[in-house]
Amino acid sequence: MDRLVKPDVEELNLVFIRGQKCSTTFALTNLMHTMSVAVFLDTTNPTRFSFHHALVVLPPLATVSFTLFLSQSSDQPPNIAPNPDTILVHSSIVLAGNTNQENLHLLFSKSGRHIFNDATIPINFVGHDIIDFLLSSPTSKIVNHSFILSRAISFCNNHELNSLLRSAAKTGNLLFFSSLITVGADVNHRDVDRESVMSLAIRSRNVDMVRVMVESNFVIDHSVDRFLHDAACVNGVETMEVLCMNYLDIDINSVNPRGQTALHIAANHGYIEVLEFLVTLGSDSDVVDNKGWTPLHCASSEGHVAAVEFLLNSSVFVKYAVTKEGKTAIALAYENDHMDLYDMLYLRDVLHKAATVNDISGLKKCLAEGAAVNGKDQNGWTALHRAAFKGRVESVKLLLSHGARVDVEDDDGCTPLHRAVDAGHGQVAMLLVAQGARASTKSLIDHMSLKNYHSLVDPLC
Incomplete structure (x- = not known):
């Protein structure tokens, strides 16, 4: 025995x-x-x-x-x-x-x-508190996480499983998250404030966790869920792609209680890739929130230069929009000492207008104040494009003397020389060619009549 x-x-x-x-x-x-x-x-x-x-x-x-x-x-x-x-x-x-x-x-x-x-x-x-402890511990410090997890989970009730699922979503722990769903945790469980597990997963920046929820038949409640807003907060472009591909009825222009769209949120953080994705899908860059702020106001207030430039190029009139307090984007930039936006939001317009009307004094003043001589408008035009198109010889000379690029292209692929020839301004065209502009290009021929091309360009060749 x-x-x-x-x-x-x-x-x-x-x-x-x-x-x-x-x-x-x-x-x-x-x-x-x-x-x-x-x-x-x-x-x-x-x-x-x-x-x-x-x-x-x-x-x-x-x-x-x-x-x-x-x-x-x-x-x-x-x-x-x-x-x-x-x-x-x-x-x-x-x-x-x-x-x-x-x-x-x-x-x-x-x-x-x-x-x-x-x-x-x-x-x-075993039990709920063991899993909670594992979730808060560095994986490297606990050997054989998965074995301990599988044993501890079997002693949890449904309420505990759902609570742990939220904790796993917050920490972005995909292993625990998937294991909890496998044993019966409810992906559609919401807390007392109706916040979903999906929202937590998105904010944890774990796109694979979002995919698991989609595959587990998560259901969006459009009355409360603002998942594009959540993704915009964390620069989650890939997450946005997953959501938009799997929930075709998601509203790209839905607003939160403040009246903000996801575009407002992305602009406030300066997330360029998110802004580009949302605008491509049709998000309205002119929409205002409860305070009358556009996304441009948000980006300008926070001093996000690249975001401001992108939003300016997405709308013709957005820079002139005023909030309910009567403030423009440049006013908000001033208030928050973002002087690097001065050129983009104000001086550039003044410089382009001065070039258009041949206001030499105005051009000199703008350039002295720091205006970017090669700054583009929403159509990709520089001040030199405008001066060339209007045949403003003196403005062209002044701009060139301050470093204006002769071969910079606008959104249509046209240089200032294209614009001068197109408008029939031979003197400006010769001036630009003398400064290095390339005259013999197929795009020039394509852009005007053959007769007009030879009458202006042949003397230059």
């Missing part, structure tokens, strides 16, 4: 609850038909665990329950490693009348063949 008693479990699962002295029970059965058996229980970590009765006599074939206690309450589990603490079950046959505690202690105090080591029972910590 190799043992006297048999446990009813191969391993013991202890549901860990933060701040409580947790306990669990198991049973031992005496395998002897005619003799009593003394049992002594110990653990590999006696300071951590205790028993209600560690030394007991079991009558023949009797089964007795034992309770294991975690000795002290704690905010985190003491040991969740793959090699856990264990219960050590020792037994020995006892004769009748020799069962008082003093004699039993003496019996187990001496090693020998009379002592049987009947079982070694691993102690596993």
Whole structure:
């Protein structure tokens, strides 16, 4: 015979609850038909665990329950490693009348063949708080996450699974997230404020988690969900693509309680790729929020130069829009000391207008104040394009003397020389060619009549 008693479990699962002295029970059965058996229980970590009765006599074939206690309450589990603490079950046959505690202690105090080591029972910590602890711990510091997770999950109820799913979404932990869904966590669960798990997943910047939710049949509630706004907050272009491809009824111009579209949010953060994606899909760059702010107001107020430039090119009149307080984008830039926007939002317009009307004094003043001589308008025109198109020789000379590029192209692929020839201004055309503009190009011929081309360009070649 190799043992006297048999446990009813191969391993013991202890549901860990933060701040409580947790306990669990198991049973031992005496395998002897005619003799009593003394049992002594110990653990590999006696300071951590205790028993209600560690030394007991079991009558023949009797089964007795034992309770294991975690000795002290704690905010985190003491040991969740793959090699856990264990219960050590020792037994020995006892004769009748020799069962008082003093004699039993003496019996187990001496090693020998009379002592049987009947079982070694691993102690596993399981439950909601274990998974929550794993989620908040660096993966590198806990060996075999997935094994511990799968065991701990089986002791969670539906409410706990849904709570943990939200925690996994917040931390962006895809392994835990997928495991929780597999065992029954509800992807469509919402909290008391109707916030969805999808919103948390998007804000965690984990696009794979968003894909898992889509594949798990997540349902959008268009009355409260503003997922494009959530994605815009975290520069989530890829997430936006996933959402728009799988939810074709998503409204690209939906607004939050402040009246802001996702474009407002992206502009406020200066996320260029998001702005480009939204505008390409049809987001309205002229829309105003509850304060009368356009996305340009948002970008200007925060000083996002690239975003301001993109939004200016997306709308002809947006730079002149005023808020409910009567403020333009340039006024908001001034208020917040974003002087690098001065040229883009104000000086450029003045420079282009001066070039158009041949206002030399105005041109000099703008350039002295820092206007970018090669700054483009929403059509890609520079001040030199405008002066050339209007035949303003003096303006062309002044702009060239301040570094204006002769071969810069507008949105139609036309240079200032194209515009001068197209409008029939031979003197300006010759001036530009003298400054290095390329005259013999197929695009010039394509842009005007052959007669007009030869009359203006032949003398230059």
